[in-house]
Amino acid sequence: MIVRRLRCRPRQNQHVETPCFRLMNPSLISLFAQNTTGAQFRALSRSLFLGIVVLVLATLNSPAGNHSANAQMGGMNQNAGAPQGPAERAKFSDYIHNDGGLPIVREQGDTVVLDVRVIGNRTVSTNKVLQSLQTRKGRFYSRDDLLSDIHRLNRMKAFDQVTFDTQETERGIVVTFKVHERKLISKIVFHGNQRLNDKEIAGRTGLAEGDPISEYTTESARRRLLDFYREKGFAQVSIVSFVGWEGDPGIVMFRINEGPLVRISKVEFIGNTILSNARLGKLIKSSGPIAGAINAMNVADRNKIAGDVQILESTYHNLGYLTAVAGYRSKYSDDGSRMEIVFVINEGPRFKINSIQIIGNRYITEDSIRSRLTLVPGDMYNGSVLHVDTQEIIYGYGELGFMYADIQPKTVMLDDQNAVDLIYQIEEGDQWKIGQIHVNIDGEVDAIKETVVLNMMDMYEGELLDRRKLRNARTNFGRSPLFESNPQIAEPPDIVVTPREERF
Incomplete structure (x- = not known):
């Protein structure tokens, strides 16, 4: 059963809009075809429903290996015929009888776990640790489960070391997990930042107070800060991270040397013969002064410059110079606030x-x-x-x-x-055919007829699904003044293709 709510524009001089729901239960139809050798295709029915229009499709693909490469784009031949499926499905009891009955799973082992203990945890509660374990009091002891529990505790990322100990008794076995907690971040400190404030850069680290401390997360945070500063034009920034300060092992400090804010003072190209400097200058994202004036848009971002190198190479490859390579060299002014960039291009032969x-x-x-x-x-x-x-x-x-x-x-x-x-x-994939078309309109149902929507589609039941027609139909619906296209008022009109396969 398909319920879809769409809305058409209200008539003039009408300020109250009453939504209308249309409930449809389209029945699937069977469409069959044969290949040129007479072998029967498998019968399939696929439903395709639209935002405004609902289509039911049937696949026309033949069994594997029976395609014949003799069709021309623009036409094809089809015949009808299909095998009949079983009258009813097999009963669940038949499956159980054939399978020898329902399997009964029994816990393996002869030794019972008398108790599970956790030592070494300080901030992570014992209950939280026990809830993640498969080894539990009253269950049979399994070494495989015990090793899996070690992996689970390591994945919690709250411990940097996890071991276990077992003690056997006449009544069973006692399992003890020994953990060593990671240090937790008590405070994040930034030192040396002047152009960018703490609040502006704190969100870039990906760290928060209470998170476990590890070399990996600290180094990742440092690299993210470097990338952020370079995006802002601080090409010479350097950042060093420390863990522990003033007797507090939970403090993570980032010592920042911002350096000057670097702007691009000049952009040149060397080695280009088929494309002019002006053409290449429009392709790249890095820019020099505009009318001789330094502006806020020409900050020196090394990541952007590296992206410009890729743009230049892709442009030449696209023109047939498949072995063309590009690079750049830079030169700073005496005070380090200006940068000259020279893009070096080796065009190579055209293929x-x-x-x-x-x-x-x-x-x-x-x-x-x-x-x-x-x-x-x-x-x-x-x-x-x-x-x-x-x-x-x-x-x-x-x-x-x-x-x-x-x-x-x-x-x-x-x-x-x-x-x-x-x-x-x-x-090639499967071949599709339109089975049914349904129109679903929400709003003033009398304001537009289904035939108007169908005429806008230029697609008919029984014909092959044309990809180009489908694209044009979507465009027509989006441009039509008959339907509300403002997403804040109603869902925009669309054609949604959702195939569904069933055997007959």
């Missing part, structure tokens, strides 16, 4: 496409796929065009109902020829 291979297509012919490609052997490699070609193959499969087809392009470089072999790895 062309040697061959194009298509792997994994079973239903769609290779010629049909190639007809959609813009790149052909002999062209210069271009990442943007490759992305467009990949999307064209995806939508080509989507036109035939392969809703979840996955296309992964791969490149194999031939360095001696300055060329690449381009490989499209295809996972």
Whole structure:
């Protein structure tokens, strides 16, 4: 049973809106198909329900190994026919009879645990420790459970050392867990910070009073503070952490040397021939002075500069310079408050496409796929065009109902020829067909008819689910003035695809 509440816009001069619920119980339908060899497909029914529109789908995929790569993008052939399933399900008693009855699990061991003791804990209560253990008073003793308990206590991160001891008696065994608690943070102290206050940096450490102290958490907090300072433009910051101060072993101190706030005074590029300095300057995120004036936006963030290097390399790789590398060097002013950055680029040769291979297509012919490609052997490699070609193959499969087809392009470089072999790895997935369409509107039901919504979709029961049509339908619903799109008033209109599989 599906209940979905959506809302259409109220009519003019009407200030009161009465929500309307429509309750639907769509019954699943059976859709069948055959392959060209006559072998029967498995009959499946899948439901697809929409934010505004509810679709029930049926998969048309054949059994594994029965696909024939003879279909063209833009059309396909189907026949009907399906096997009948069992009249009723097997009873639970039949399963139990066939399985020899319900299994009975018995605790293993002959020695009873007389008592479980915990020593060495000071702040962590004994009850909290005992609740995490499988070894308990009155149960049979198991060494495997005992070793598992040691791992559980270590995962609590409250102890830096956990051991156990056993004492056997005539009546049973006494288990004693010996723990050594970690030191707890009593106070977090920051020393030397002037530009950034304690409250501003305390939340960046990830530490809090009462947390266990460990070298790992303290070092992680120090690194997070370094990253935060560098993001703010303190490129020369240094931070040292200490544990224990003034006789209190629970104090964690961070001694900070902020250094000057560094701003970028100049950005240069060396080695670029095909792209101008102005073009590269628009691609990167680091920027120098604007109209000769230092501003708050050009702080020297080394993480951002490293990201700019990746942007430059990706840009050149996208243009076919697959071996291009980039780096940078920096120079500080005498007072350390200004930085000059020089990006060094080695473009290398431009690669062309040697061959194009298509792997994994079973239903769609290779010629049909190639007809959609813009790149052909002999062209210069271009990442943007490759992305467009990949999307064209995806939508080509989507036109035939392969809703979840996955296309992964791969490149194999031939360095001696300055060329690449381009490989499209295809996972076709199942083929889908629309079974039922339901419209669910909340608000003024009389203000809009279901036929208006169906016409906006351009999708019909019984046809193959077209990925491109689905995308266009979502766009039409979002732009339509008939439906409320403000999320603060009502849930925006949408088409939600949720397949459900059942055998018949």
